[in-house]
Amino acid sequence: MKSLEIKGLNIDFKKRNSFISVVQGLDLDILESEIVGIAGESGSGKTVSTLALADLLPEGNSRISYKSYKIKSNNVDRKQIPYFRGRLISYIFQDPIPSLDPMFTIRYQLKEILKVGSRKEVDDKMIDKLLLDVGLKDRERVLSSYPHQLSGGMAQRVAIAFALGSNSKILVADEPTTALDAHIKKGILDLLKKIRDQRGLSIFFISHDLEQTFYIADRVYIFYAGSVVEYAKSSVIKEKPLHPYTRALLDCIPKRGVDELKQIRGKSPDFGDLPKGCLFYPRCTFAMDICQKKRPPLIEVKKGHFLRCFKEKI
Amino acid sequence: MLIYILKRFLIALPLILVISLVAFLFINLTPGNFFNQMRLNPQISEETIEKYIELYQLDKPVLMQYFAWLKRIIHLDFGYSFAYNIPVAKVLGTRVLNTLLLTLSSLFFTWLVALPLGIVAAVKVDRAWDRLISFLSYVLLSIPTFFMAFLLLYFAYLAGILPLGGMVSANFTELSLFFKILDLFKHLIIPTLVISLGAIASLVRIMRGNLLEVLRSNYILALRARGISEKRVTYVHALRSAINPLITIFGYQISGLLSGAALTEIICNWPGLGSLMLSAVRSQDIYLVMGSMLVSSVMLIGGNLIADILLGFADPRIRVK
Amino acid sequence: MKELFRHRRGLIAVIILFFLYLGAIFAGFISPYHYRSEKRILSYAPPSKINFFDSKGDFHFRPFIYKYKMSLDQNRRRVYEEDKSRAYPIELFIRGDNYKLLGLFPADIHLFGVAAEAKLYLFGADSRGRDLLSRIIYGGRVSLSIGLIAVVITFFIGLIVGGTAGYFGGKIDNILMRLCEMVMLVPGFYLLLALRSSFPPEIGTVKIYFLIITILSFIGWASLARVIRGIVLGLREKEYILAARSVGLSSFKIITKHILPNTSSYTIIALTLSIPSYILGESALSLLGLGIQDPVPSWGNLLKDAMAIVQIKLHPWILIPGLFIFLAVVAFNMLGDALRDIYDPKRKII
């Protein structure tokens, strides 16, 4: 059963007194206890689209619109969204320590979150269970310390505990491991897998690191300049990527044995003046003139494998 | 914590001594002494003035006078005021209380008004309230305080309801306690307004700036994303961080309590330390000036100490290493 | 700089300050009279009435004024009537009192004025019949330049001391903060009184005042240093400082390159706020007779004459200098806000 589905998501940002479109016609969905990877270069609209799901963009200078938005198959009323935050959708961010309030102890912030999640009084038993679920053993030290006293890894585990505390159904993990040391990364990824299995959580895993995405995600969306160019099962994307941009991305991953890394020439387009045709056209090695004139639609070339490109076979 | 405070006061002692010496020299730098005023009165002869000078040992070299004064200070004898020829402590006594009363009331009024206004301006940023508040703060910051005092007094006269300066009305002693407080309160209104309006304007701007900066930080977005209500995010979390720099400013304001506003006190005819000091300094009533200088130095060092302690206490990042 | 013009308040501030400083620099040319020229018979003459229609009712393209006739009413109050016998047109680039343009070139052309026999008082006259508008324009020269030198000195020392104390913390911070306290304790007012009497009067009241303010600014930096230290203490924990330190940058570079720019928002506001405090400070000192002395005008000593119920009630135009102080201070405050909005690194949209 789909825990979240959004169709035709558009996001525009105000620059001086005109609006520029950052995300155009995005369709996104996720099943219960599924991990969906969202990969792409930074600035391709990954973070912005997920923040839009919970209306977390600054109201003053942003505009969000969509054809349909369903959570647990019932339509979402925009005024209800603030109520969803934490209870249905929750977030963890790239820099764990600055995402915690420096002025309050972890115990205070944890209690506050638990109140958001459930009506009844918060007791120590619930706190202990939560900390164990996220693999934090030294209970007393963590609870009594301030954010700046925690290590990056511990802080991220606390952030995850917060998400579980408000027993949300969908977790958006925005580059959760990027700021952490190598040996801590794997721990966090395994933790995400564990809570997905135990609690049937749907997790959006946003990252620019494809290797980590393939390791954790069931399905992967490839983002480019504000729209999806390809999405399919992660194994399919890993072995048989169809879109030129996805293949170029894969070539950038350093593999043992291959010593020379390829680079994608040019840079992603400026949101101010997006080209008419396919957005990847200027950097695409298989570019045809049709790519320049029309923008390719997203079509299901194989079962469960969607592609936005005019080339039949690659 | 106690040793920290003791250490600070131990360091402060030599500091105050050095400053008192510097001040003593400055006062004596300007030529002449207190008794010059009498030299122009035709009926006062030279010998009489000389007698006064011997009486207060003004003829001795400056350093000798300073150490004599210092010796007396050690056993808390602040010396005599030439003008009032009673102990300096007595002259200062009531004046210090009056100035403290005025500055504390304006401090209270300033914070009572400035904090909410600053918060409203930040929360409703760039909307009607914010624009009105920042326009008002521009206006209040730009009027010289002594001119504001003057205008308020003039309006009080036109309105006829508020007393025109002074601290108590003539029949004060006959009033019952309640009416005494009411009378004192009515007299307090104008001088407090004068001192506070300027302070409110700058405090509102700082509060607004701090709160805006904190509202833009990462953890505010994270808190909202975790489902904390907008009210709690703003008034508990954001405000808690935004208050920190203000606490230090509050500490420093304590040290300024005694400097008060001499000009406001003169125009509003408030019998405080400011107006007394202005005439004492110009007439070189040395021991009176030194007495008040000592008191305000202690207040200043105390204020700074409180500010540092408050800062440490307020911000866990500094307190807990 | 161009963002400053797009910032609404910044634009208003720049326009106001541009005209004020323009007036101050070309005071001689722009003001109709020299600040010293007086006509004692016209003491406290009201602002001249600008007419376009003469007594017979025909329209004159060039506006004109009439001469004043002064008489005393029974309460010894000066009453000024217009002597309609002859009209004096207001002319542009008219010859008048001589002055030194920019203090160098002697000249006597004025932007506007009337023939010598009549006196044009756009803002009225002061107690000695001197034109208030001209004195306000000349007054700008002093009042608008007072703060500049002192602010530079105060800021230079304040930033360095505040930055080092905040960045290094521990013993150095303690010593520097006690130094701050000591400097704050130095009784500025006594120093002012002592200094005032030690300068020879021949060098003129304006130079004496500037010297005193410059000397006082050497003990004026303490409050700024203390607040900068407070901010830097907070900044020190930030990652990019740790990162810069880890890369091995010298602490001096870290302070000047990374820390101090980050205090820029507070510094900019404090800088623009402290210039007007010198303007207001001068007016307070003038009230005590310690500021700039007549006949040289400053907005402070012009405002001092207005500090009397009698003057406000009988000759309200005497308050206009107060308006100019207000305008200058508001302009500096708005400029401060605009600069902070533009140069504050954290203010960028996501």
Next chain:
Amino acid sequence: MKFLVLLLILFTSCANGEKSLEVERGNTRYGGYLAFASVSDPKSFNPVLAKETSTTSITGLIFEGLTRVNVYTKEAEPNLAKSWQIKRGGKEWVFYLREDVKWNDGVPFSADDVVFTFNSLIYNSKIPSSASDVLKVDGEPFKVEKIDDYSVRFTLSSNYAPFLMAMGTDILPKHILADVVKADKFNSFWTLDSTPSGIVGTGPFKLSRYIPGQLVELVRNEHYWKKDKDGNSLPYLKGVRFLVVPNSDTALLKFLDSEIDYYSLRGEDYAILKPEEKSKGFKIYEVGPAFGSSFITFNQNNSINPKTQETYIDKRKLEWFRDRRFREAVSYALDRSSIIDIVLNGFGYPQSGPLSPSSGYFYNSNIEEHGYDLDRAKELLSDIGFSDIDSDGILEDKSGEDVSFNLFTNAENNVRVKIAELIKEDLINVGIKVNFLPLEFNNLVTKLSSSYDWEAIILGFTGGIEPHFSSNIWLSSGHLHIWYPKQERPATSWEAEIDKLFKDGVQALGRKKRKSIYDSWQEIASRELPLIYTAIPESIFAVRDKFGNLDPNPYGGVFHNIEEIYIINKEE
């Protein structure tokens, strides 16, 4: 010190009376308060140590002297002494005291108090009292002996014309102060922190309350000896209040708001107060020229400064200032009518001599007046040899240096600052450049009395009716002979002549004789112009019209008969 008090009343303004109805002994005149505004706190309640007017205005109502000045005749009249006899040609005086006088604590007043006041207080070397200078004749104190309980003999070493006037000095209670003096504590006795009832005097009022920086309140002295014509005891008023109001504008507002009853006008206040006379219920009195003097003077001190072995100021300038024609030229160049119109708003008189016209008998009305005459001034300056060689509008002297000098005055007195500004413009018209800088009063006085490093100063003296009391100024040896103070021998012939005049003046007993002496003094002063007088203000004051027996007088001011003043309509 009586006349000083009356003089002082000219310069203070006062507060409104109490509204409560007060009827005593069936006579509705009793009751009510008279409220003054005082520029500053009193500095003590001890008349012997009193130095400033803010103190003497209060002690003057608590204490009295043997004689007091009759404000109409301006001569001494009986007070605590009911009569006196002159013997041995003025060297011996016997005073017969009133027997019905009591101190305000009920203790009877007697000759012991008089003898004690003089011998143990005024002439006590350990007590620095300003009164003692006036009560000596060429340095010798008077010999004061008690004849019986109600008569005292004064023996003088030589004649002392102003003796009777000087006998107005306050008499203090022996029964309170005797042991205080023995314990050598008098110098810090009756200070601001002493209990009000402890201040014991014979005057109409006694101290009742003092709130620092706020208010001094005096109430009726029940034991006061003076009675009105129907035998009722005086004073009528229930009390007098002095409100401390340093800012004159606030005082004006308080007067308009009827919080104070008396306001001494500055020239510019007239246009505001006159129209409100009817509506706010007060009356404005113009009683003629004020006392005292206001002048510009040049430094003529050509003695050698021991430290630098040269004269105190630039030799060239000294030569100009000592030349009478230079001083006369400056006097002609002064536009005194502008000073009166602009600084005093039309309420003032040009002054050309040391005494004010209001000082009565000794004022010499036909002394030489220096009108405003630029040509005469320029003529005199060219006679001295000044000419504008480099035609820059400023004259140069023989050695080619610009004719310019530094002018000081005290910064706090803005009337003098305004006068200085006008003089600076006036002298430019005759080619003399003036560098004007207002200084702190103390600094100014140090230059005048010890460092002598000044060129020109604008100053003023308080005046009185008795010329001898300004001997400190006019005797060449006087410390207030400011243009060249404390000379061993008179430097010029005219100063020698003035010395002789003042020596004769103090000895001569006949008023006519003294009149001719002091007339010629005033002639020399206005001819030689050591002090170039400018203008003195008209004394104008406004009083609430709720007082009976009010009789304003140029010398006595409004409340010289304060004990007879009563409040008419107390109900309003």
